Amino acid sequence: MKRTVFFISDGTGITAEALGRSLLAQFEGIQFELITQPYINNAEKAHKLVQLINQTAEKDGSRPLLIDTIVDQSIRSIISLSNAMTMDVFSTFLAPLEEELGAHSSYSVGKTHALTKEKEDTYKARIDSVHYALDNDDGARTHHYDQADLILVGVSRCGKTPTCIYMALQFGVRAANYPITEDDLLDSELPKALRPYRHKIFGLTIDPERLASIRNERRPDSKYSSLKQCIREVEEVENLYRRHRIDFIDSTHHSIEEISTRILSQAGIERRFSPR
């Protein structure tokens, strides 16, 4: 049976959705239909949403689930009139927190994501890191590696670029990336541009079959995307990592979030700021 799940917020809904997804992932046999409703920030929107929830309940033949991070109590009380099972994050955790801290919460909307004066520096650091990742993508420039927190290496299309960009956006880490080419693999030394930065290098590897499938979408039926070529490159790049004692991880079965978090954790790199 299908169950519909609403992630509801008066802000972006990102927190409600992240939390909701990690909860739902624990129920494997059930099919969920997910609906995110951000910016439910006035009574009119709330009443409309209640209608939608009730219609869904009727259509599904079962009440929807709500994961709700709405801060404003008057809006929450409208939502609570709907025919749904509600997991109300704020009312669940804020009361014990208030007691522990001996303070009243301000119950104000969108606090984490709104940009206050103090956060502007963080914002700039974040943007700077994104631009750093873009400017130092794919070995395009190597003379700014002194400013890198990390230089991610690996064969073409193993996932370097999205990982670097994610680390910039989420953690403000300055991550350059350098593609290990066939020429580099013939050499027993590290590529010249990397040698002075041995301590900043981290490697990615990937299952050759998956690499071939990714490369095939880019250049179908080429030597570049052949399984034989992918097997050879992956084998040799892993040898290179071992020879130079470069730490590396396998990106095949992990999301960008996992790869990024694991790299920072293994390499002991401090975030420049914390997410969101």
Added chain:
Amino acid sequence: MKRTVFFISDGTGITAEALGRSLLAQFEGIQFELITQPYINNAEKAHKLVQLINQTAEKDGSRPLLIDTIVDQSIRSIISLSNAMTMDVFSTFLAPLEEELGAHSSYSVGKTHALTKEKEDTYKARIDSVHYALDNDDGARTHHYDQADLILVGVSRCGKTPTCIYMALQFGVRAANYPITEDDLLDSELPKALRPYRHKIFGLTIDPERLASIRNERRPDSKYSSLKQCIREVEEVENLYRRHRIDFIDSTHHSIEEISTRILSQAGIERRFSPR
């Protein structure tokens, strides 16, 4: 008084931290020190963490707060021995969910972030969107605009690039961006490359003082970064938006998350997949 907060997970810790931050943001007067501890996935790490928590409690003179998304109950029970106030997300919400769904949760670790076979297509769509954003950044190419879900426009350094990249990573949306230059502003028509895609265009604007401050870091004391120039460009780009009835939002006081979510919501753009 300072309170230390631990975000604890057997996965990346991203959910624990997102949730924790939105809760703590409700307490304005209190100074929090935040520590994220991902990958607490065995008893040894858990015992070490308990030590750290207890030492922190002693040093602070108050017990730390824990936001905990650990799935494994044996690890959670070790953590529960520490001298801390614990907000245990899984045990709070999983029990009522199990009852509602009439199913047992699998209590398995890192489910949301792990990459299962079914998720590989989503992964590819995500990577494709990131590469699309990079290839179509800053007006570099305009002949792939037919494939864009959205073309973000605005003056130089108003926040287009990070917004497009975030939308790609988080929502799989294909967002190109095009910088509105002084030449474009002299013309009463839309820039030629944009004309066929009028319906895909969304505008960004920004407070001129903030723009000047951002530009000054890039090219100090230039005409480009002068307040006078920034005031003029912002005024004219907003006129251009109004003239062509282009929807736009102000990026000044919003985070990248907020800007992205609002644009998708206002423009009615469907996500290609949902985050994480």
